[in-house]
Amino acid sequence: xxxxxxxxATLVQPVGSPLSLECTVEGTSNPNLYWYRxxxxxxxxxxxxxVGIGQISSEVPQNLSASRPQDRQFILSSKKLLLSDSxxxxxxxxxxxxxxxxxxxxxxxxx
Amino acid sequence: xxxxxxPPSMDCAEGRAANLPCNHSTISGNEYVYWYRQIHSQxxxxxxxxxxxxxxxxxxxxxxxxxxKSSTLILPxxxxxxxxxxxxxxPPRNAGNMLTFGGGTRLMVKP
Numbered sequence: 001x002x003x004x005x006x007x008x009a010t011l012v013q014p015v016g017s018p019l020s021l022e023c024t025v026e027g028t029s030n031p032n033l034y035w036y037r038x039x040x041x042x043x044x045x046x047x048x049x050x051v052g053i054g055q056i057s058s059e060v061p062q063n064l065s066a067s068r069p070q071d072r073q074f075i076l077s078s079k080k081l082l083l084s085d086s087x088x089x090x091x092x093x094x095x096x097x098x099x100x101x102x103x104x105x106x107x108x109x110x111x
Numbered sequence: 112x113x114x115x116x117x118p119p120s121m122d123c124a125e126g127r128a129a130n131l132p133c134n135h136s137t138i139s140g141n142e143y144v145y146w147y148r149q150i151h152s153q154x155x156x157x158x159x160x161x162x163x164x165x166x167x168x169x170x171x172x173x174x175x176x177x178x179x180k181s182s183t184l185i186l187p188x189x190x191x192x193x194x195x196x197x198x199x200x201x202p203p204r205n206a207g208n209m210l211t212f213g214g215g216t217r218l219m220v221k222p
Contacts, residue, residue, distance in 0.1 A: 034209075044155065044212035059209070090154045098145055098202050098210055102154025 002027035006091050006103035013110050019064075019078040021106045023091030026072065031093040033074040034100065035066055038088040050074060086110045115199045120217040123193075129186040131216050133199030136180040141204055144175060146184045147212070148195040155198065155212065158184065189220045 003026045013019060025031050035047040046059045048066035056066050063082060067075045074091055088107050092100040116134040123129040135144060145160040159166055159173045161182070166173045172185040186193055198215040 036212075043214055046209055046211065049209055088152075092154070098143065098160070098200075099157045100147075100155070100210060101157070105152075105154050107152075
């Protein structure tokens with residue numbers, strides 16, 4: 001069966017520090033991968049999606065970036081975090097339908 | 112996405128049916144209706160989807176009106192664990208599997 005892993009689950013980072021969140025999917029090949037963010041009390045915002053290795057599309061311009069170095073690995077990064085980057089980051093995958101499977105999420109607090 | 116309108120919140124007594132409405136009057140003929148839910152501090156979870164026929168699975172039933180301008184998600188016997196935000200989504204056919212989550216309905220199941 002397919003599983004999706006995200007880590008770290010929680011982290012607290014100072015403003016201006018770098019960020020790396022990792023997501024891996026097991027049990028499937030060539031999935032579509034997504035990064036969403038949910039700020040406190042807000043809705044889900046699609047940040048990036050990828051249909052294949054090295055193929056990244058950005059939905060919202062910001063100081064975040066994403067990479068897909070391997071078929072089932074999706075990484076969210078920042079060189080310098082802002083206070084507004086705080087939130088709940090969710091990775092998701094699908095094989096091409098609109099049925100997304102989400103990971104457990106990574107809760108980021110920027111101080 | 113076709114615009115969807117949901118009540119911001121609803122209450123339901125435990126053991127009773129929860130009926131969550133969604134208005135999608137601008138839906139096109141080939142667009143599906145998807146429902147997800149998000150329990151607090153977790154990632155969204157797919158529930159059900161449909162085009163024009165009513166659908167049922169182990170989690171819920173989806174009733175779509177004949178003109179397809181609205182739908183209702185039914186949880187037949189709500190439990191406390193069904194307390195969550197429920198999202199009704201109508202992604203356009205050319206969305207590339209990119210789902211946009213709106214505000215949803217916050218369902219509170221009360222004992």
